[in-house]
Amino acid sequence: MQNPRTAWLVYAVLRLLFFAVPFGVLYLLGIWPWIAAVFAALIGVSLSVIFLSKPRAVASESIYEWRNRDRTADDIVEDEAVEAAEDPEIHRVGGIIDSAETSKRSPRESA
Numbered sequence: 212m213q214n215p216r217t218a219w220l221v222y223a224v225l226r227l228l229f230f231a232v233p234f235g236v237l238y239l240l241g242i243w244p245w246i247a248a249v250f251a252a253l254i255g256v257s258l259s260v261i262f263l264s265k266p267r268a269v270a271s272e273s274i275y276e277w278r279n280r281d282r283t284a285d286d287i288v289e290d291e292a293v294e295a296a297e298d299p300e301i302h303r304v305g306g307i308i309d310s311a312e313t314s315k316r317s318p319r320e321s322a
Contacts (some may be wrong), residue, residue, distance in 0.1 A: 215273035222266040230255035 234251035238244060259267075282290075 215269060218266040218269035218273070222263055222270050225263055225266075226255065226259050229258040 230251050233254040234247055237247035237250055242250075
């Protein structure tokens with residue numbers, strides 16, 4: 212199952228079935244709809260974790276490939292620099308002191 216479209220289709224249809232079938236059975240047994248929905252969701256998640264690992268892996272791989280389809284090494288460096296500038300808590304590599312170290316220093320030490 213290497214085709215991402217097939218993996219997405221199989222994953223989506225089976226996830227819906229893994230919820231709808233238990234919900235229908237529980238609802239027909241006379242269980243309140245809210246309780247039936249909660250149990251059907253738990254059953255659906257459990258079944259998808261057990262049986263849908265391969266379609267889920269192919270689908271997530273296709274997301275990763277789509278996200279990184281045209282990124283060069285320069286783009287990756289630029290993205291990391293922008294993220295580091297936006298978030299001062301990011302620890303930097305390459306000899307630059309991280310923000311946790313600078314916050315521990317007294318004003319005299321940093322001058």
